[in-house]
Amino acid sequence: MNTKIIFSPKCLAYGEWHTENPERVSKAYDVLKQKRYEFLTPKHASEDDLLKVHDTEYIWNLKKGLVEDPDTPAYDNIYEYARLSAGGAITAAETSGFSIMRPPGHHAGISGAALGAYTRGFCYVNNIAVAVRHLELDTLILDIDGHHGNGTQKIFSGDNHVYYVSLHRHPHYPGTGAVSEANCLNFPLDADIGNKAYLEKLDEALSMVPLERFSAVGVSAGFDTHKGDLASLGLTENGYTGIGSRIKGLSKRTFFVLEGGYSGVNNGNDIDALLRGFEGV
């Protein structure tokens, strides 16, 4: 496979007891290593990179360990973990790779919880937003995580350089994304609709995007849509291969950033399925 995986074992050192736990990445890494993917090591994103997305007060509080909610603990050194995960997204954007770093990011808005959600849903820094702002290309963000990326929508709402397209289960956490507005297209879906109905909706969504305006695609790649996972839409590996082939069809410079997905083995197999579709192999 041509797409390289961005990973550092440093992202495995916190949150063993949490739903968003190290195994969801370590087991995915094991699967991808066995399948002979090549790996790149990320560097930390700079504070300036984070401040292109988040406000100063939020980053200051994050650094001091003062930001906490029932879903999203103030772990020791979480600012450094979050900065490395954001750096993984930047490396993915620069190399057209796939970052499997944690913590995830798409629920983190400009100053924390976004659009009325009362938690940050396991997210600290909006990784894909940091990568898009770093890349400075007009970018389509395709969010295939099973939850609406309320943070990403908040950050890019009204931004002429970015289009945000999300397919997600609804009603479900975080409760946002029921309707589209301006440059943010939302497709709320019933639970467990399955591969066929999902891919039909994805085709409809992509047909509504003015593709000629964009030179890059950033994918918020969550796999909690997998059958039985936290935001199940009843998808299987074949579904992810179908998603990958549609992203290939966009014919743009493309990168991928892991969001949710809470079975490490499924995550590894689903990433491989997605990339097989994307690379047409």
Ligand SMILES: [Zn+2]
């Ligand atoms: Zn999710």
